[in-house]
Amino acid sequence: MDFAFVSGNPALDLAGTVGSRRDEPVDLLAAPADLERWVAACDDLPDRVTADFATFESALSLREAIYQLALDRVLARPFDAGSLRTVNDTAAGPVPTIKLSDAGLRISGDLRAVLSHIARSGITVLADPRAHLRECGRTGCTRIYLDRSRGARRTWCGMDECGNRVKAAAYRARRRASTTAEGRGSEGTTWRGGRSNGPS
DSSP: OOOOOOSSSHHHHHHTTEEOTTSSOEESOOSHHHHHHHHHHSTTSOSOOOOOHHHHHHHHHHHHHHHHHHHHHHTTOOOOHHHHHHHHHHHTSOOOEEEEETTEEEEEOOHHHHHHHHHHHHHHHHTOTTOOEEEOSSTTOOOEEEOOSGGGOOOSSOIIIIIHHHHHHHHHHHHHHHHHHHHHHHHTOOOOOOOOSSOO
């Protein structure tokens, strides 16, 4: 399954690897190999890491802690203490190595360094009082994203993920309502035919 990177921050994108959290959760990171693919697909992270089971479990713990803190921020409530501890402890770990060359930027490091980088990225956005964090407006989607739109008016986590689905559903609802109204109008109309001038 393809991953979506629409939240505007790698920590929020990691939290978004669980969808429909309040209804029927869908976890895109079911095994260490899934996490390896997610890291490879995420911009500004090393191209290739290896995830053993212990580090995989650490990544899932970080993911849930980030989601909890982001939700706390959206709901304007105090941060969960346990989640704070998880994120802060992870951020204190090693960081990826960054090298510049004529070929561009190269980022390298193991999965522990990746998780530390993600935790630091999450801390940066969660600590910024000017950052607009929102939950997607599509019913059932629990993705939290960083709204950088003008006037902070963004409604959905992403157009492909949710915006187009909402618009398509609204269009279908309007079509059904229009068809129903036309049907009711036809039922309430009595046909009156003209009289024939020919022999009866």
